[in-house]
Amino acid sequence: MVLKKYNINPDLALERQKCTFDIEEIINIFDGGKEKTSQRRKIEDVVLKSGLCHDDVPEECMSLKERYENAVRKSCFFSKLMKTELQEITGIEDFETPAIRRIADALFKDISPFLLHLGMFVPTIIGQCTSEQLMIWLPKALDLQIIGGYAQTELGHGTFIRGLETTATYDADTEEFVLHTPTLTAHKWWAGGLGKTINHCIVVAQLYTKGVCYGTHLFMVQIRDLDTHMPLPGIKVGEIGPRMGFSSADNGFLGFNNFRIPRNNMLMKHAQVQKDGTYVKPARHGKLTYQTMVFVRVTLVNEAAFNLSKAVTIAVRYSAVRRQSEMRPNEPEPQILDYPTQQHKLFIGIATAHAFQLTANWLWNTFKSVLSDMKKGDVGTLPELHALSSCLKAVCTSDAALLIEQCRYACGGHGYMLSSNLPYIYSFVAATRTYEGDYTILLLQTARFLVKAWEQAEAGKTVTPTVSYISRSLKGEKNSWRSTDEGIIKSFQAVAAGKIALCVKSIRDRMKSGLDYEDAWLLTTVQLVDAAEAHCRSVILETYCNEVRRLTKSSSDNVKIVMHQLVTLYLSYWTLQRTGDLLRYSSISEKDIDFMQRQYEELLQHIRPNAVALVDAFDLRDEILHSSLGAYDGRVYERLMEQAENNPMNAEPVNQSFHKYIKPLLQGKL
Numbered sequence: 044m045v046l047k048k049y050n051i052n053p054d055l056a057l058e059r060q061k062c063t064f065d066i067e068e069i070i071n072i073f074d075g076g077k078e079k080t081s082q083r084r085k086i087e088d089v090v091l092k093s094g095l096c097h098d099d100v101p102e103e104c105m106s107l108k109e110r111y112e113n114a115v116r117k118s119c120f121f122s123k124l125m126k127t128e129l130q131e132i133t134g135i136e137d138f139e140t141p142a143i144r145r146i147a148d149a150l151f152k153d154i155s156p157f158l159l160h161l162g163m164f165v166p167t168i169i170g171q172c173t174s175e176q177l178m179i180w181l182p183k184a185l186d187l188q189i190i191g192g193y194a195q196t197e198l199g200h201g202t203f204i205r206g207l208e209t210t211a212t213y214d215a216d217t218e219e220f221v222l223h224t225p226t227l228t229a230h231k232w233w234a235g236g237l238g239k240t241i242n243h244c245i246v247v248a249q250l251y252t253k254g255v256c257y258g259t260h261l262f263m264v265q266i267r268d269l270d271t272h273m274p275l276p277g278i279k280v281g282e283i284g285p286r287m288g289f290s291s292a293d294n295g296f297l298g299f300n301n302f303r304i305p306r307n308n309m310l311m312k313h314a315q316v317q318k319d320g321t322y323v324k325p326a327r328h329g330k331l332t333y334q335t336m337v338f339v340r341v342t343l344v345n346e347a348a349f350n351l352s353k354a355v356t357i358a359v360r361y362s363a364v365r366r367q368s369e370m371r372p373n374e375p376e377p378q379i380l381d382y383p384t385q386q387h388k389l390f391i392g393i394a395t396a397h398a399f400q401l402t403a404n405w406l407w408n409t410f411k412s413v414l415s416d417m418k419k420g421d422v423g424t425l426p427e428l429h430a431l432s433s434c435l436k437a438v439c440t441s442d443a444a445l446l447i448e449q450c451r452y453a454c455g456g457h458g459y460m461l462s463s464n465l466p467y468i469y470s471f472v473a474a475t476r477t478y479e480g481d482y483t484i485l486l487l488q489t490a491r492f493l494v495k496a497w498e499q500a501e502a503g504k505t506v507t508p509t510v511s512y513i514s515r516s517l518k519g520e521k522n523s524w525r526s527t528d529e530g531i532i533k534s535f536q537a538v539a540a541g542k543i544a545l546c547v548k549s550i551r552d553r554m555k556s557g558l559d560y561e562d563a564w565l566l567t568t569v570q571l572v573d574a575a576e577a578h579c580r581s582v583i584l585e586t587y588c589n590e591v592r593r594l595t596k597s598s599s600d601n602v603k604i605v606m607h608q609l610v611t612l613y614l615s616y617w618t619l620q621r622t623g624d625l626l627r628y629s630s631i632s633e634k635d636i637d638f639m640q641r642q643y644e645e646l647l648q649h650i651r652p653n654a655v656a657l658v659d660a661f662d663l664r665d666e667i668l669h670s671s672l673g674a675y676d677g678r679v680y681e682r683l684m685e686q687a688e689n690n691p692m693n694a695e696p697v698n699q700s701f702h703k704y705i706k707p708l709l710q711g712k713l
């Protein structure tokens with residue numbers, strides 16, 4: 044749609060006058076510097092001027108088939124733009140640059156069928172291929188001569204990768220692998236782009252050679268003819284059907300009937316099958332084939348932050364424009380943003396978007412540093428990265444989904460309109476809580492690491508920095524509550540340590556009563572998930588505080604103040620959410636809790652004048668927000684009416700169903 048130009052709504056104009064800080068300063072902090080901001084804006088200008096974002100009818104009014112076809116059209120032209128103008132004008136060659144990710148949302152209100160190509164296919168080639176394989180596939184994939192996806196999940200198994208049923212059996216006579224789908228439940232299911240778009244696919248299958256199964260490995264498989272796009276003989280492929288979201292992309296199913304691929308199509312950076320069928324196991328770590336999942340989990344923390352920033356921008360701007368009820372009899376209706384309960388719903392969204400964005404950046408740097416260790420042959424830091432990326436992916440996507448839904452509640456009935464964009468944002472983020480490792484499963488992975496860390500610390504060994512609080516707790520350090528940043532973080536660490544201690548005790552007690560380790564673990568999993576979540580909270584709180592302090596060192600005082608107000612709001616909010624835990628594991632008193640409650644309520648008032656400016660500082664263009672409620676000019680009612688008038692349902696005054704059904708019904712002739 045072409046966005047009509049309106050004058051700024053006077054309420055929003057007044058809000059912007061109240062701002063106490065330089066918005067540009069905060070924008071630069073989150074972009075990573077002035078230059079990055081200007082580079083991002085340049086990219087956005089190119090894409091927005093390209094005309095690619097235009098739809099003749101609103102996306103939500105198209106049929107599923109039309110939505111898919113429209114998204115393919117845009118993906119192709121956007122890919123061309125990335126290869127040509129964007130590279131030439133900005134000098135940017137990296138598809139994963141955050142600026143490309145952000146502006147992609149101006150094209151796709153839902154998602155691109157090419158997402159998995161860039162999000163998983165290319166990263167898997169980079170992470171799992173030998174240098175020879177890389178030279179064959181990477182240039183083609185980057186140049187989009189081949190388009191790929193990542194087919195791991197099956198109809199019967201998603202979480203339990205070791206339970207996957209697809210087989211890849213090596214035939215030494217022909218030097219080929221035979222891919223086969225032995226059962227109904229072995230069909231690949233869900234892979235993005237698989238339904239209709241891609242011609243290549245990374246397939247995860249159980250490797251058999253010389254009659255022995257060596258577990259799951261990755262294979263590059265061409266599934267469609269490059270010219271006709273017809274499925275190759277031996278391949279059964281299609282779309283799985285309508286979903287809650289992801290409607291403009293094509294999630295697919297895939298079955299193999301003894302389908303042959305060359306030996307060299309096994310991705311052999313870590314494990315190999317030699318020509319005679321001899322298996323060479325990975326030299327360093329058994330789970331290196333899971334690396335793409337770790338990469339995506341890291342990027343999903345960023346997705347949580349970005350999508351939450353969109354939702355809260357929409358809801359805060361709307362709340363500044365919307366007037367409802369009265370605070371005192373006969374007074375004019377206030378902006379709903381003036382209600383403390385509305386501020387309570389929304390300001391935590393702003394603070395959380397900051398917390399997650401800074402945590403995402405920190406996690407990304409940790410990921411890069413672990414990759415560089417691994418390149419040198421050191422896999423020692425991988426378990427901690429796995430534990431961190433697992434819990435952060437779980438907690439950040441889950442919190443973001445809840446807060447986005449809260450933003451929708453904050454917009455009342457209008458938030459329910461698809462044109463608000465809140466339902467799209469929610470259904471996208473709700474899926475991220477499940478895919479790439481379900482919430483519970485990933486927290487249990489972190490819990491496994493925490494219990495091991497506890498045992499190591501008990502044995503007097505040094506543990507990694509993110510769990511060093513365990514050693515302090517084992518040494519008998521008692522928590523004394525202080526309502527400072529450091530004090531609160533320490534208390535949250537005490538909560539995590541207390542919960543891990545109880546898990547360890549429960550497991551041991553259960554084993555003493557005769558259970559084996561597996562059963563003792565299983566019966567403790569409710570507590571283990573809880574302990575991993577508590578650990579994750581302490582990591583987010585600490586990272587957020589540290590990063591704000593580091594990044595605002597040379598900022599103006601006003602930016603320091605407002606950024607720190609948000610940090611304090613976040614710490615107070617979580618303290619109040621977790622009073623039960625804190626009363627149990629820290630020395631917090633009822634008086635302290637009263638103080639935190641008052642501090643929290645005062646902070647809502649302090650932040651209130653800057654609320655609109657703070658969401659403006661996410662610097663999200665209207666074309667990215669796609670929202671009738673959240674546009675920069677605040678012309679909510681004009682846009683809602685515009686959307687209604689453009690609704691294809693209103694193209695004819697009387698719908699044909701009246702003549703076909705209603706009239707005959709009215710006349711008793713049906």
Ligand SMILES: CCCCCCCC/C=C\CCCCCCCCC/C=C/C(=O)SCCNC(=O)CCNC(=O)[C@H](O)C(C)(C)COP(=O)(O)OP(=O)(O)OC[C@H]1O[C@@H](n2cnc3c(N)ncnc32)[C@H](O)[C@@H]1OP(=O)(O)O
Nearest residue numbers: 118147155157161162202203204330333342429478479480
């Ligand atoms: C033109 C178009 C424009 C668009 C452009 C936009 C630009 C886009 C660019 C970027 C955007 C990025 C966004 C990306 C979005 C991507 C969309 C993704 C869609 C979804 C995809 C998927 O879902 S793929 C499928 C994912 N599946 C899963 O995650 C399954 C979850 N299950 C598991 O991971 C495992 O089964 C599980 C870990 C649960 C258990 O594994 P198991 O082998 O059984 O291991 P276990 O016995 O429990 O543990 C043994 C041991 O191993 C350790 N370990 C386990 N996993 C890992 C690991 N990953 N790394 C390291 N170590 C691991 C574990 O801790 C144990 O250790 P020890 O305790 O023994 O020491």
Ligand SMILES: Cc1cc2nc3c(=O)[nH]c(=O)nc-3n(C[C@H](O)[C@H](O)[C@H](O)COP(=O)(O)OP(=O)(O)OC[C@H]3O[C@@H](n4cnc5c(N)ncnc54)[C@H](O)[C@@H]3O)c2cc1C
Nearest residue numbers: 193194195196200201202233234235474477478479480483
């Ligand atoms: C939109 C979307 C896109 C996707 N894209 C892809 C893709 O491109 N490629 C791909 O391969 N896959 C993809 N997936 C699949 C996704 O990775 C899986 O759905 C996800 O990993 C969860 O696995 P599952 O569906 O088997 O859930 P299940 O494992 O069946 O989980 C169901 C429930 O059982 C619980 N549960 C399972 N095991 C345990 C356990 N051991 N202990 C305690 N509780 C347990 C879970 O917590 C959950 O509550 C996609 C999924 C979605 C929704």
